[in-house]
Amino acid sequence: MSAPPPRITAVDTYDIRFPTSRELDGSDAMNPDPDYSAAYVVLRTDAADGLEGHGFVFTIGRGNDVQVAAINALRPHLVGRPVDQLCTDPASLNRDLIGDSQLRWLGPEKGVMHMAIGAVVNAVWDLSAKREGKPLWKLLADADPQWLVSQVDFRYIADVLSPERALELLSKGKQGAAEREKTLLERGYPGYTTSPGWLGYSDEKLTRLAKQAVADGFTQIKLKVGADLEDDIRRLRAARAAVGPGIRVAIDANQRWNVDEAIAWTNALGECDPYWIEEPTSPDDILGHAAIREGVAPVKVATGEHVQNRIVFKQLLQAGAIDVLQIDAARVGGVNENLAILLLAAHFGVPVCPHAGGVGLCELVQHLSMFDFVALSGTTENRVIEFVDHLHEHFLTPVVISRGHYTAPTTPGFSAQMFPESIAEFSYPDGTFWVADLTDLTAQKAETA
């Protein structure tokens, strides 16, 4: 008697938090003190080889427990499900999760519940790529265009992108794919770095890190702006002086402004030739972005890391509201929805420059851009993946940056897996780091008393 086909046996979740707020790493005009965190999920199976799928939502601290609760709410859809069905048709799970009408009420397709779906769907793609023995980018790039189309949910976007058009784009993407894969493996995918530009850094640190970025081979850096205009002018001048005229300097307001303010402030920074203004206002304001784009040209408008789903991306493109589309691997409903978004971008000819940083976002999103290069848009022109040099040490297969480029991963999977030791140390509030931290705090309080 042969063994029964493997199934999902457990969905384990972890509330992992890193105390990043103590260093002002990641500080910006809206997020002064983030504690970079992950609501982390492991799909366990009874496959003989111990196959597991890993995924997560990135958060910045408080509320990570709510995000974990949302992932837990998906457990009944997963446990007992055959691994083979999940791996050969992740869309079947995606449909069931998006289509759970009771859970759908909590969105629909946005916020905490949708990000939980994204984490689980991404974990399934990790499982699938591991089983296939390929890094995710290659699994996607090798896939049959028809099958990729079957992985996309066209609901609410079909008025702009039909399955037929998607197939056409993906079939065209196959032409020259082998050549581009070779190029990718040789050169990697261009990145840019935000490391110099956090608001909490001194001008001296900014200048030093900006110079370092150029020395490291990056051709674009990014600065956080939006807290104080005089400071921004000074910091942007310092950055421009540090990198010279040939390097792109993007700026990022993290949604700080109203529409009129965004236009005035961005134009006030014009002398230093910013390349794009990122998140000038609410990610929900499609018409606002269109007005801003008109008001700040030739500075480009970029957004996406907080855009909730394909429906809002569709409209940003329809309205001509953005020059640069910034996907995030862990905000929308996972790889399936990001396929839809990459197809929309390709359809409109708008370059995709992913948001990354946080916890593990670089690790994930590189796969999507690399697939896009090899088998969809077919180009890296005006395309860069954000890079921030934080917290990679907690991942089994961290990103490798070389001469300003992301090196293509070759390990099977979605690069989502953290070391068990990291999980044990930074689980909140019971991990060894947080327990020791609480002990310190208690001791300090006792001393002060």
Add this chain to the structure above:
Amino acid sequence: MSAPPPRITAVDTYDIRFPTSRELDGSDAMNPDPDYSAAYVVLRTDAADGLEGHGFVFTIGRGNDVQVAAINALRPHLVGRPVDQLCTDPASLNRDLIGDSQLRWLGPEKGVMHMAIGAVVNAVWDLSAKREGKPLWKLLADADPQWLVSQVDFRYIADVLSPERALELLSKGKQGAAEREKTLLERGYPGYTTSPGWLGYSDEKLTRLAKQAVADGFTQIKLKVGADLEDDIRRLRAARAAVGPGIRVAIDANQRWNVDEAIAWTNALGECDPYWIEEPTSPDDILGHAAIREGVAPVKVATGEHVQNRIVFKQLLQAGAIDVLQIDAARVGGVNENLAILLLAAHFGVPVCPHAGGVGLCELVQHLSMFDFVALSGTTENRVIEFVDHLHEHFLTPVVISRGHYTAPTTPGFSAQMFPESIAEFSYPDGTFWVADLTDLTAQKAETA
């Protein structure tokens, strides 16, 4: 020594679920089997009179626990806060909750986390109105326009609605307010009923309930559509035949369609003269609604119960995408954000016809429409509040419908308070109803085995 000023001492939350799916009450094209539920919150105080504030998020079953977890995440912002400050300036809390940058990452201002904020903010308004000894609608109608303006967050809407324009609208709303209050107290506020039109009902039941609605004094009913076109045509004919030509029959697709489909399907139902098509597609699709409105005129387009915040409402109005704006009392960030939305609607001259039904949504939202009539838009023309006759018996001060009108509440507060007995019976999974239900299920399984 006088007693210290009262503070919030505890934030108690309850996962309350009613087994409504067993009767197909509330069934529609997207939600075949809702279990109407409330993530319910009570703000306890140490005020001498035992003052409490009650609020909730309405959900339809699974995931209600996630919603409760989100409310719990707000507890640190509430416990210890002075009641006086909360009551005289609910916006101060609203700002702190919306502005918690770590929690904001989970939205921003949308989905589970935002609805949790709405529940808590609404509970504060309940507290405030009780302390003032007024029903909420009257507290708002009596309020100084300057103060009301101070309760609105203009971030991301200031490009369309300035504080000055809001003040102008509210000051104009004061003219004749006393007269309108008298009218309101005499006649109530017009309602319409969805009770006949649930998808799960037979044609016979539909016809009977539609006739009953007219006999009860309603001048508008609503039917769920979107599952099957032939069925919809038959049901709409039956409804039209039952009510005659003088009664408005609205239809509601609960987001079932893509844009093109919405236009074609609505036009196919044109022979029965539907008054509005509600939720024809995704609530996120502003440009889609604009296209649908153009494609189905003269049938009106209505949406809002799932619109996540004031920013999306702003754009629906800017884009001329809707004829009817449907606020929901428990989807956005509470009374403060609904004030912003009512002001936007008044600014654009678009009538507000609230979504209600569910658990306690009628109880809450009547206050907002009544305030709007008395002291903002100043009219009930083409304005009706949805009414569904479900679950009102669990509330201390349930809505009173008379000749198709909502009777203005006179009890102090926001009408949000449920009976302790109802909470005890329907708390999930430990309430007496659910424990007994589980016992039955176990017994049935044992019999079958």
